[in-house]
Structure formats: structure tokens, C-alpha cells
Amino acid sequence: MTDNSPGFATLAIHAGAQPDPTTGARTTPIYQTTSFVFNDADHAASLFGLQAFGNIYTRIGNPTNAVLEERVAALEGGTAALAVASGHAAQVVVLQQLLKPGDEFVAARKLYGGSINQFTHAFKSFGWNVAWADPDEPETFERAVTPRTKAIFIESIANPSGSITDIEAVAAVARKAGVPLIVDNTLASPYLIRPIEHGADIVVHSLTKFLAGHGNSLGGIIVDAGTFDWSKDGKYPMLSEPRPEYHGIKLQETFGNFAFAIACRVLGLRDLGPALSPFNAFMILTGIETLPLRMQKHCENSKAIAEWLSTHPAVAAVNYAGLANNKYNQLARKYAPKGAGAVFTFSLKGGYDAGVNLVSKLKLFSHLANVGDTRSLVIHPASTTHSQLDDAAKTKAGAGPDIVRLSIGIEDKEDLIADLDQAMS
Amino acid sequence: MNHDAYDDTYIRSILNSVKTIAMVGASPVNVRPSYFAFKYLAERGYDMIPVNPGHVGKSLVGKPFVASLKDIGRPIDMIDIFRNSSHIMPVVDEALTLSPLPKVIWMQLGARDDAAAAKAEAAGLKVVMNRCPKIEYGRLSSEISWMGVNSRTLSSKRAPMPTHGQRLSLNRMSVGGGSTLAADRAAKDKLDPA
Incomplete structure (x- = not known):
């Protein structure tokens, strides 16, 4: 192991986790608490204003969940991650940052059936319109792109067919269209495929599957690759424009290459609410050690x-x-x-x-x-x-x-x- | 010095050794990134000086603005430049007229001027470009991990006790962790499209 490049198995055990400062506990403790005390009124204001890093309320962040987030970010080669209650929740939170009513995204036709339902019916009620493309023919993604397209969504290994998507070919379409490529990497796990290395800008998982691995805990996660420039053309105002939710902060300007993960946390998770239980985060972390x-x-x-x-x-x-x-x-x-x-x-x-x-x-x-x-x-x-x-x-x-x-x-x-x-x- | 990727030891040695930091381009508007970084670094014990000719007469978290580096009137360890890449060189030129010389020139996220860096390095200064000291402090202390950020560090040592409640210090032993090569490549491509 060189100082700067620990291997995958080392990251699977160590990334994000450090012995607890108070007790010396080696395993990540389950911080089963809703809320965290502030030092004083000024500290509270700093945290609420996103001026300081720290814990406020478990719907926005939790130290156990944070270990899980950093671990999966490290395994995927991303800059940051956000854990949520399920893979479906991850998809809602991601698209909420990217689409306004009337916007579109292009998705592979070969997807988990639950995602097809979510995209076709639930998202339609939000005014987010899906256009389908054939992952076996990457040019069909290009044909489906319109001026209202805000993202492209694929699975690395498709469920249920087990077919493999040519991620680099679809990433080239996304780059040309100027939209981020979202890859659901659930069936591969980062052990088999690391989509960011092939051009993904955002990776999502149902943690419930191979990452947790034991069929005992639901969870989802969003990984920010830190590769997309959200401010170049005004198409992504949640990241590039002053946010009224935070007195006019511009998220990409403030948080740089992990701004998308922050947007998902402070605009998505905070306001939509699909928080992951710290107990589930603990179970999933334990699973990841043997991934x-x-x-x-x-x-x-x-x-x-x-x-x-x-x-x-x-x-x-x-x-x-x-x-x-x-x-x-x-x-x-x-x-x-x-x-x-x-x-x-x-x-x-x-x-x-x-x-x-x-x-x-x-x-x-x-x-x-x-x-x-x-x-x-x-x-x-x-x-x-x-x-x-x-x-x-x-x-x-x-x-x-x-x-x-x-x-x-x-x-x-x-x-x-x-x-x-x-x-x- | 490779300005595309810095060793953690280089960044840590700078943040552990500097005490007085002049922030050029600091804003009193409390939603600007410079305000965030200024306040955060002041809370961690750095002696912060806001430099911005447009705000002389006002103060930033209790520290009065000065118009230029020359007006500070006492030694400065580090100059943190919150300006676009095209405005870096004049600041470096002014910094190199100071006596004693500052030890570090730091250019904010998104700012890079290799010629200015070379000039400062030739005068014996250390240079960091396209980084935020708040993010780097948060990363190396692992405080930023509370936001789910990949700190790119690992440690099997007991974490230092937080000071002032939830604040973590730089006093933390770590080795390299998960890399972010795709993001590093994207940052380089953006600043240097050729």
C-alpha cells in the first residue's frame, strides 16, 4: 500500500471510520439520536447557514450515516455521497435537483421494474417526463435527447436481464448533450464496476442489495463524481443560482466539486425527508466490510x-x-x-x-x-x-x-x- | 511542485504552521464563499485579516477591512486570494514587495495562475492553487466527513477530542484514502481546456 492509494478491500473496511474519540470504540457506533446539541446560538446559526460542518438533526445528517457515505464515496471514487432510506429515495432526490416540471430525462429501457414504474407513473405526476432508449444501442439515447433533457439514466448491469451497458458510449452521448450521466450501480457494486471511471457523473445504489449484502436492511445512496460543471449554462439552477432556502447561497460556488451531494442533502433530503435510520447504516457498513x-x-x-x-x-x-x-x-x-x-x-x-x-x-x-x-x-x-x-x-x-x-x-x-x-x- | 495534486503532508504543514492569514477579496455578505471561509478559519484560531478596498470602514466577524496588503502593517504568514485567475498576478506582485515576505500564497477553488505561482516560488514562498483552505482543513481534520465528503484519508488512531463542541482539529494521524481521480481530471480540464 502506498500512502495515497490504498486498495479496494482496505477502503471497504477503513474508509470513513475512525476509532471513536470519546470511548475508543473501534466499530462505528450507532448514533441513535434525532438531534445534536449546539455549542451556542452562533454555532447553531453557522450550521443552519451551511457555514460550518457539523451535525444538526438526523434527517439532514448523522455521524453513523456519514461513515457509510464516505465509505461508499471512496469505493466509487467519488467526492462525496448522501445516504437515504432506499434506492428509490435516491432516485427521487437526485432528479429533484436536476428537473423542473416539464423537463425530461432519458432512461434505459432495461431497468429494475420498480424504477420503470417510478419513472413512468410517480415522476409523471411531478411533471418529470421520461424518454426511453435501448441500452444495447447507445445511439438511441442521442435520438431521445431534446432541449428539455436534463439527465441520462442507466443501470451498469441491468436488472433482471443481467445485461451489461456500454457506459462509456452512453457517457459520450451525455457529454455531447451537456447533461449528467446517472448510473445505477446496484447489481455490480463498486467491486465489479466503478462507473465514475467510465464517465458517470452521479452513481446511485440500492444499498439493500450487494453492498449491505445480507438482506436485512433497506438503504440507498447517491455518489457525486465531482465531474459535472453545474454552472456552465444555467440549466441546473438548484446548484448554480442563489438558493432562497439558504438566504441566497450558490451551492456549486460554495462547495465546489461536491456541491451535488450537498444539494441532495440540504435541498433534497432536508425537504423531502427520506432519511436512513442510523441502525440500518450500521448494518450496511458491517456488510460492506466483506463486500x-x-x-x-x-x-x-x-x-x-x-x-x-x-x-x-x-x-x-x-x-x-x-x-x-x-x-x-x-x-x-x-x-x-x-x-x-x-x-x-x-x-x-x-x-x-x-x-x-x-x-x-x-x-x-x-x-x-x-x-x-x-x-x-x-x-x-x-x-x-x-x-x-x-x-x-x-x-x-x-x-x-x-x-x-x-x-x-x-x-x-x-x-x-x-x-x-x-x-x- | 506539482500543482495538479498536492500531498496531504504539504497542505497539512501549511495549515499547521501559518497563524496570520490575509484574505484578499473577502466579502462581508454572509452567503458568499469568502465569508464562509473567513469565519470558519477565524473560529479555528487563525488571525484573519479581510482585504477589500470596497469595504474599508466595515468589519468581517469583528475584524476591520483594510484596502490592500500594504495597509496591514504587520507580518502576514499566508495570503488567501479570493479572486479570479486573471486577478492573481497583481496580488502576488504586491505580496512580493512586503517585508517580511509572506510564507504562503493560496489561490481559491477555481483560481490558478501558473506564472504567478512560479514567481512566488522563485521568491521562496509556498503556493497552493485551486483549493479552499476551509475545505482542506475540514478534510484533514475529518470534520468534513460529517457532510458525507470523501476526506481521502484513513486512520486507525483514536480521533482527537473535538474542541468547542463539534469542532475537530488538525491534530489527526492519517494515511491516504479513497482518491477522486475523475473529479481531479475534470477540474484540470476546466482550468486548462487545451
Whole structure:
């Protein structure tokens, strides 16, 4: 380790955390408190006016959450981060800083079904209009850009299809359009892909998945890459113009290359309210300490199971980018050389009924709506996470009626293969 | 001196050694970045002097404005320049006429003038460009981590006890932490598009 470049596993354990000054506690304490006392009236005024760094109220910031924020920022190579209550909350808070009613953003069509719903319905009610593009054809993003476009949104590894997005190609479109690229890096985690290195300006996560890793805590996070100039053309007044919420402060001018994370905190989290519980932050921090080890095992198991499935007579197709003959294998080798993740789909020759039958007969795989757990998980997206889409949209999202999604855990792979084998026989 | 990336030890040694700081371009308007930085550094014990000919007769957190560096009338350790890159050179020229010479020229976030830096360095001064001393103090003390900022430091030592309630001091042992290469590259591209 050189002084200036500790490795990923070192950051996963140490970044953001330091032994507690009062007690010497080595593990990050859970600061389970709503509020923090001020030194005096002047100190309180300084904190409220953003003139001093410090803690006020857990809806705006909390020392346990702050350790989580710095850790994920360090793992992603960003300048700062903001933890929120869920991945969905992260998306609302990010877009609130960028879009006004009537504005647009361009999003990849292959996304987590919950994001498709949020973008299509909930955001429409805010007047934020989504235009869809095909992540397999980056030029479709360019065609979807209009003068009202304020951001581009993609997933690094798409849920549920497990397909890999050509981040650099979409980043080039975003740069040309003069808008930030937002990458949801949930399924890759920074261990497999660091989108900022490929041109992302903002990274979001559902921490609930691989980062926390144990299926016990919801959380979301926004990472500021510190790369976007918010003030160059007046398109982003939340960052470039005097803010009446803070007596006329201009956030980018004041906070430089971490202004977006500050905007998300003091204009988004403060006013919308989706704060992360410090207890959840503690659970997620504990999970992150073993992220490198878990991701290695998740990927090793996934590749073995994908290979085994692709030789099984009942299986029609396996969509795992880690397989040499997969359409996305070249992108996987470029963007995720350590492994293509642990969420992928396959289809059974018996179609919809065979998929439903498989899910009901599995004994170790859990049938539920989550991914990125230590436990192996299975779901039939067409009838659950993507059920609100019509059949054509389901297929475009990689969630056709014959598709089964797996999230491979870190159990012994022989036991997982045996479970799939008995359920398909 | 590589002005694209500074070692933490360089920044820490400056912030640990200077006592008197003249801030050129300080604003009495309490939502301006210079006001924030001035107040923050004054609260951390630096002897701050606001320099701005447009505000002589007023004061900034109790410190009277002076019109120019020459009007300060006592030795200054560091000059923190809150001006655009195009206004740096005259300030450096004036600084180099002072006796005794200041030890450090610091140019704020977004400000960089390599020729002015070279001139100051040739006279034996240390130079920092395109940084904010408030942010650097907050980063190296880890105080800025409370805002979720990547401090780019790691430490396994017990953190120093906060002074004055939540304030942390620079008295903290650390090694390098998570880098922010993309942001550093973007900053360089913005200041030097060629």
C-alpha cells in the first residue's frame, strides 16, 4: 500500500471510520439520536447557514450515516455521497435537483421494474417526463435527447436481464448533450464496476442489495463524481443560482466539486425527508466490510450455475454475461473483468408453467422480491416485479413470461445446483 | 511542485504552521464563499485579516477591512486570494514587495495562475492553487466527513477530542484514502481546456 492509494478491500473496511474519540470504540457506533446539541446560538446559526460542518438533526445528517457515505464515496471514487432510506429515495432526490416540471430525462429501457414504474407513473405526476432508449444501442439515447433533457439514466448491469451497458458510449452521448450521466450501480457494486471511471457523473445504489449484502436492511445512496460543471449554462439552477432556502447561497460556488451531494442533502433530503435510520447504516457498513469476499463468491457460484444450466436439457437459454457465448460477454470482459455479477435470468423450454413449477419446487432458493442477499433467491419477474408492464414492455425489459430470475448467494454451489436439478426434474 | 495534486503532508504543514492569514477579496455578505471561509478559519484560531478596498470602514466577524496588503502593517504568514485567475498576478506582485515576505500564497477553488505561482516560488514562498483552505482543513481534520465528503484519508488512531463542541482539529494521524481521480481530471480540464 502506498500512502495515497490504498486498495479496494482496505477502503471497504477503513474508509470513513475512525476509532471513536470519546470511548475508543473501534466499530462505528450507532448514533441513535434525532438531534445534536449546539455549542451556542452562533454555532447553531453557522450550521443552519451551511457555514460550518457539523451535525444538526438526523434527517439532514448523522455521524453513523456519514461513515457509510464516505465509505461508499471512496469505493466509487467519488467526492462525496448522501445516504437515504432506499434506492428509490435516491432516485427521487437526485432528479429533484436536476428537473423542473416539464423537463425530461432519458432512461434505459432495461431497468429494475420498480424504477420503470417510478419513472413512468410517480415522476409523471411531478411533471418529470421520461424518454426511453435501448441500452444495447447507445445511439438511441442521442435520438431521445431534446432541449428539455436534463439527465441520462442507466443501470451498469441491468436488472433482471443481467445485461451489461456500454457506459462509456452512453457517457459520450451525455457529454455531447451537456447533461449528467446517472448510473445505477446496484447489481455490480463498486467491486465489479466503478462507473465514475467510465464517465458517470452521479452513481446511485440500492444499498439493500450487494453492498449491505445480507438482506436485512433497506438503504440507498447517491455518489457525486465531482465531474459535472453545474454552472456552465444555467440549466441546473438548484446548484448554480442563489438558493432562497439558504438566504441566497450558490451551492456549486460554495462547495465546489461536491456541491451535488450537498444539494441532495440540504435541498433534497432536508425537504423531502427520506432519511436512513442510523441502525440500518450500521448494518450496511458491517456488510460492506466483506463486500470484496462476498462478490468473489457470488460471481464464482454464478458462473458455475450458469454453465451448469446451459447444459441442462430443460433449459432454453441462459442470459449470463459471464458465459463466453453470451451477447454481452465482450462488454462484461471490458467493464466487469472480475465477474459478471450474480443476478441473471434463464428461460425454460416449458415456458411460463415450467417457470412457475420450478419456483414452487425449489427448497434452498427463496422465492422473493430481492436480490444481492447471501442467500440464493429466485423470482418470476413477469408475475411480480415487472407485472405492471404489458407483454411487449416485459420482453423489452428482459422479463418475458418464460423468464426466471436468479440471484445467486454464497452458499456451496454444489447444493444450489442440486436444488435446481431436483426442481427441474 | 506539482500543482495538479498536492500531498496531504504539504497542505497539512501549511495549515499547521501559518497563524496570520490575509484574505484578499473577502466579502462581508454572509452567503458568499469568502465569508464562509473567513469565519470558519477565524473560529479555528487563525488571525484573519479581510482585504477589500470596497469595504474599508466595515468589519468581517469583528475584524476591520483594510484596502490592500500594504495597509496591514504587520507580518502576514499566508495570503488567501479570493479572486479570479486573471486577478492573481497583481496580488502576488504586491505580496512580493512586503517585508517580511509572506510564507504562503493560496489561490481559491477555481483560481490558478501558473506564472504567478512560479514567481512566488522563485521568491521562496509556498503556493497552493485551486483549493479552499476551509475545505482542506475540514478534510484533514475529518470534520468534513460529517457532510458525507470523501476526506481521502484513513486512520486507525483514536480521533482527537473535538474542541468547542463539534469542532475537530488538525491534530489527526492519517494515511491516504479513497482518491477522486475523475473529479481531479475534470477540474484540470476546466482550468486548462487545451
